[in-house]
Amino acid sequence: MRDIRTVGENLADRDKKHLWHPLTQHKISPHMLPIKSAKGSILIDEEGKEYIDAISSWYTAVYGHCNSYITDRVAKQMQNLDQVVFSGFTHKPAIELSEALIKILPEGQQKLFFNDNGSTATEIGIKMALQYHHNSGNDRQVMLAFEEGFHGDTFGAMSVSGLSVYNGAFEDHFTRVERLPVPNGKNNDEVISILKDLISKHNIAGFIYEPLVQGAAAMKFHDAGGLNEILKVCRRNDIILVADEVMTGFGKTGKYFASDYIEQKPDVICMSKALTAGLLPMGLTSCSQKIYDAFYSDDIAKGLFHGHTYTANPLACSAALAAVELLVSDEIQENIHRISNANKEFAKKLSSKAKVKNARSKGVIMAFELDVKMERYGNLRNEIFKFFMDNGVFLRPLGSTIYIVPPYTISEAELKKVYSVIEGSLLAF
Ligand SMILES: *Cc1c(COP(=O)(O)O)cnc(C)c1O
Numbered sequence: 001m002r003d004i005r006t007v008g009e010n011l012a013d014r015d016k017k018h019l020w021h022p023l024t025q026h027k028i029s030p031h032m033l034p035i036k037s038a039k040g041s042i043l044i045d046e047e048g049k050e051y052i053d054a055i056s057s058w059y060t061a062v063y064g065h066c067n068s069y070i071t072d073r074v075a076k077q078m079q080n081l082d083q084v085v086f087s088g089f090t091h092k093p094a095i096e097l098s099e100a101l102i103k104i105l106p107e108g109q110q111k112l113f114f115n116d117n118g119s120t121a122t123e124i125g126i127k128m129a130l131q132y133h134h135n136s137g138n139d140r141q142v143m144l145a146f147e148e149g150f151h152g153d154t155f156g157a158m159s160v161s162g163l164s165v166y167n168g169a170f171e172d173h174f175t176r177v178e179r180l181p182v183p184n185g186k187n188n189d190e191v192i193s194i195l196k197d198l199i200s201k202h203n204i205a206g207f208i209y210e211p212l213v214q215g216a217a218a219m220k221f222h223d224a225g226g227l228n229e230i231l232k233v234c235r236r237n238d239i240i241l242v243a244d245e246v247m248t249g250f251g252k253t254g255k256y257f258a259s260d261y262i263e264q265k266p267d268v269i270c271m272s273k274a275l276t277a278g279l280l281p282m283g284l285t286s287c288s289q290k291i292y293d294a295f296y297s298d299d300i301a302k303g304l305f306h307g308h309t310y311t312a313n314p315l316a317c318s319a320a321l322a323a324v325e326l327l328v329s330d331e332i333q334e335n336i337h338r339i340s341n342a343n344k345e346f347a348k349k350l351s352s353k354a355k356v357k358n359a360r361s362k363g364v365i366m367a368f369e370l371d372v373k374m375e376r377y378g379n380l381r382n383e384i385f386k387f388f389m390d391n392g393v394f395l396r397p398l399g400s401t402i403y404i405v406p407p408y409t410i411s412e413a414e415l416k417k418v419y420s421v422i423e424g425s426l427l428a429f
Contacts, residue, residue, distance in 0.1 A: 011046055033389075038065035041410045043394060051394040054404040054418045059215070059247050061278030062364075063326045064409035070277050070322040077318035086114065086311040093317035100324045101286070106259045109269060110289040113304065114282070114312040118246035118272035119152025121283035122208065124306060125270045126156045126175070128287055129206025129240035132294045135302045140205035142176045144198065144239065150216030151208060151244050151270075160208050163216055178202055182214070183226025192229055199237050206240035206268075207231075211258035212362065215247035218401035219367035221360055224261050231264035240291065242268040246283075250274040251327055252405060254340050254363030267291055277323035282316035335408040339364045339415065343404075346419050355426050367403035372429045380429075387428055391421040 008014060011034035021032060034046045041064060043051045056062045063070065081091060098112045113128075115121055126143060133140040145151070145160040152158070158167050159174035167174075178198045183191045198204065211227065214220040231241055243266035248258035252274070259266055268291060272283040295304050310316075326332050343361035350359040350368055359368035370384065384397045395402060402425070404418060 040064040040066075041407050041414050049392070051389065051392055052406075052410070052414050052418055054393050054395050054406050056274075056405050056407045057278055059252060059273045059405050060276070062250065062252070062274045062405075062408050063277050063323060063332065064407045065278065067277065067326070067409070069326060070279055070319055073322040074279060074315050074319050077315055081314045083310070083313055083315075087307060091312070091314050091317075093314045093321060094312040097317045097321045097324070100321055101284070104256045104324065104328060105269060105286055106257055106265045108265045108267075108288045109286040111287050111292045113285045113287070113306075114308075115285065115306075116308045116310060117152075117281050117283045118270070119154040119157045119283075120308065121246060121270035121272050121285050122151040122160070122242070122244050123154050123156045124283075124285040124304075125208060125242040125244070125268045126160065126206065127304065127306060128268050128285065128291055129208075129242055131304065132240055132291055133205045135294045135297070138203075138205075138238075140203040142178055142202045142204045144178050144180060144195075144204050144207040144234070146182050146209055146214065147179045148182065148214060148217040148220065149208070149210055149244075150214065151210075152246075161216075178204065180207075180230070182220065182222045183230065185223040185226060188223060188226040188229060191226060192233060195230055195233055199233070199239070204234075204237070204239050206242050207234045208242040208244055210244045211248055211266075212253060212261060213248050213258065213365060216398070218369075218398040219360075219365060219403040221362060228262050228264050231262065231266075235264060240268060241266040242270065244270045246270055246272045250323070251332070251336050251408065252363050252365055254336060256327065275323065276316050276319045277326075279319040280313065280316040282313065282320060284320075332408050335410075336364060338412075339406060339408065339410065342415060342419075346422075350422075353426055355429070364408065365403065365405050367401055370397075370400045370402055370425070370429060372400070384425060384429065387425055388421060391424065393418050393421045 012031060015032050035043050036046050037044045041052050043053050077093060084091060102109060113124055115124055143160050146162060148162045150161050150163050155173060156175055158170060160177050162179060180195055181191050212224060234241055243259050245257050249271050255261060268285060268287045270285050275284060276282045295302055340363050343366040347359040347361040347366055350356045355371050357369040357371045381397050381399055388395045406415060
């Protein structure tokens with residue numbers, strides 16, 4: 001075999017030649033840090049320097065990097081069936097995964113539709129809501145979403161996302177969306193009256209929401225009771241409830257799904273990120289029997305005609321199944337409990353400190369705002385990021401919000417180090 005690889009060491013320089021990175025303005029941020037390997041909670045760079053992955057690589061690798069329980073299963077699957085068309089064919093990894101997931105999903109979920117990532121998972125959630133009404137003969141074309149929600153980067157997902165600072169070039173192409181403020185406990189009645197007003201003025205098909213924690217909005221928490229009231233009003237008005245659990249799913253809030261904290265259960269749930277434990281890209285959109293029934297017909301046009309080439313890839317399914325087995329294990333549940341308690345204590349400790357605003361935690365998610373004068377630091381966010389990296393902790397602050405979502409397998413010592421570097425940042429800024 002001819003080796004067509006370029007010979008050379010410096011990955012950071014070679015990266016610049018052909019690669020275009022996501023969410024990056026390359027003129028402002030030209031340097032990418034090459035990561036050579038990862039194991040458990042640790043990322044290791046080209047020079048051998050170690051970083052604790054305190055955000056589980058965007059909330060994916062929650063059972064630790066290169067977890068052999070998962071990699072062994074995928075390696076085995078790889079020798080048996082790598083990929084096959086999922087229209088007209090089926091396979092054991094998908095079937096076993098569906099059976100396992102239905103056991104842990106919130107009550108009422110019955111059918112699973114595969115896709116490739118979080119954005120397509122929500123895209124299909126939106127399609128399910130719109131086509132549910134279309135198939136039922138209802139004229140409902142409008143989606144409802146929270147202000148500052150984030151649901152992904154494809155067109156439908158962008159449309160319902162409230163954080164649209166980066167979406168200016170596409171706004172003329174968005175689907176129709178009305179927005180609702182997030183309930184904070186104090187404004188709940190006002191939110192309900194805004195909701196009722198929107199329902200009376202628009203033909204709303206579905207409501208898409210990140211339950212309890214809005215990740216990209218800088219780990220903003222909202223009121224469970226307030227959300228429950230919103231869901232009740234929506235349900236009474238036959239508005240399809242689409243829970244985007246791409247970030248919150250699979251244990252991050254302390255329960256399997258954030259929807260488990262809320263009495264009103266969703267009609268549709270969007271999943272990705274920790275679904276495959278950081279191993280392979282995959283998304284899933286689950287729904288209730290009621291939604292499925294609206295597509296079940298002798299009329300071919302009433303079907304959900306959406307399909308990605310890699311739908312239900314057997315390797316991704318086997319990774320997801322191994323991940324679910326880990327999630328429900330006593331060991332991982334105890335770890336989630338341990339981190340949740342430690343986070344709660346740490347948030348309490350931080351609350352008494354100067355420069356700390358709104359320290360909060362839910363499950364393994366812990367966040368606060370660093371209350372310092374931004375002007376003093378040029379780009380505060382980048383300075384904070386650098387501080388953490390220099391101290392061996394990988395975090396991605398959002399503006400002045402510092403947050404962690406550590407792997408469930410993080411050791412006591414590693415978690416203590418993350419906390420102590422966070423405390424160090426309070427002195428440094
Ligand atoms: C990350 C995220 C998405 C998008 O997922 P991708 O896999 O990045 O497309 C959608 N919704 C929420 C809540 C997310 O956190």
